[in-house]
Amino acid sequence: MSKGKRSERQRKGSPIIDRRVLGIKPTDIGKVIYNVDAYRSHVFYDVSWVEPLVKSRSIGREFSNNWKDIHKNLIKMARITSSIPGLIRLARIQSYFEILWQVSVPIMFILLFVSIMAPDIPILGVVSPYVMIIAFTSLFTGLFSRFLIGNRIGKRIHAFYDDNPDAHKLREIAVRKAVQLLIDELHRYLLITGEDPEDHEVALGMIDYQNIEITKTPKPWRKYYIVKIFIDAPHPE
Structure with a gap:
């Protein structure tokens, strides 16, 4: 129509x-x-x-x-x-990295907000760069591992079904x-x-x-x- x-x-x-x-x-x-x-x-x-x-x-x-x-x-x-060997372990590792990047994002926003609202606090100038580097590294690692481990999990699942087509x-x-x-x-x-x-x-x-x-x-x-x-x-x- x-x-x-x-x-x-x-x-x-x-x-x-x-x-x-x-x-x-x-x-x-x-x-x-x-x-x-x-x-x-x-x-x-x-x-x-x-x-x-x-x-x-x-x-x-x-x-x-x-x-x-x-x-x-x-x-x-x-x-x-x-029932697929190693899959539970990979899923557990993936969940750990998920938590890592999910915690990193709020930390970055909190530091950014505090830096804008109170730029004259001396300790922020010393600590913030290191914390931001750690947070960015954790975020990147978490997102990359999500893709990498997720891809490995997917391959193992597909391999199982290739070996067991009637499952x-x-x-x-x-x-x-x-x-x-x-x-x-x-x-x-x-x-x-x-x-x-x-x-x-x-x-x-x-x-x-x-x-x-x-x-x-x-x-x-x-x-x-x-x-x-x-x-x-x-x-x-």
């Missing part, structure tokens, strides 16, 4: 109100799509934040009704990491169906409201879903596709 047709439809009368889209938040749907789809690429994000969205039904009734089973599948898929195969199929439910919900929302699909693009690691159109392919700095919902296709009732 073109923008002209949507604009013409909206000019002819008041905005369409349909109980099926009341309370639906397309931004929430997009976030959940990305995080759940990532499990199919063996990237296991914490999805505990989805629970309030399920309770509010802002991501659709059908997905919310199936969330309990979906969540169980995600948890079981993520647990496989504990969680049925669960991955279930996760694909769960993501399709969310895409269908967003598809329905756009058809009913007439909003522009380009305003509600989503990120996906996998692209074997119905009613999507690729707008951006992965780049070295972005390991996922950007897609928009193809709303000229029929949507599920």
Whole structure:
């Protein structure tokens, strides 16, 4: 459906109100799509934040009704990491470096603020340069190690699945169906409201879903596709 047709439809009368889209938040749907789809690429994000969205039904009734089973599948898929040798140790090291850079940032801002508000304090002139150097070094080390260790963790997980291609195969199929439910919900929302699909693009690691159109392919700095919902296709009732 073109923008002209949507604009013409909206000019002819008041905005369409349909109980099926009341309370639906397309931004929430997009976030959940990305995080759940990532499990199919063996990237296991914490999805505990989805629970309030399920309770509010802002991501659709059908997905919310199936969330309990979906969540169980995600948890079981993520647990496989504990059986991969050395992965827990790497994750623990990564968490230490995460704490390091997260502590460094507030220290730098506090010193900067105090230096501006009280530039005449003698001790600041002596201590601040050393503290800032340590803080910057910690920040750089933390961010770099996050990438480096995260990359090693990812390689070990992918190596495990290369050696065990059938691991969680049925669960991955279930996760694909769960993501399709969310895409269908967003598809329905756009058809009913007439909003522009380009305003509600989503990120996906996998692209074997119905009613999507690729707008951006992965780049070295972005390991996922950007897609928009193809709303000229029929949507599920």
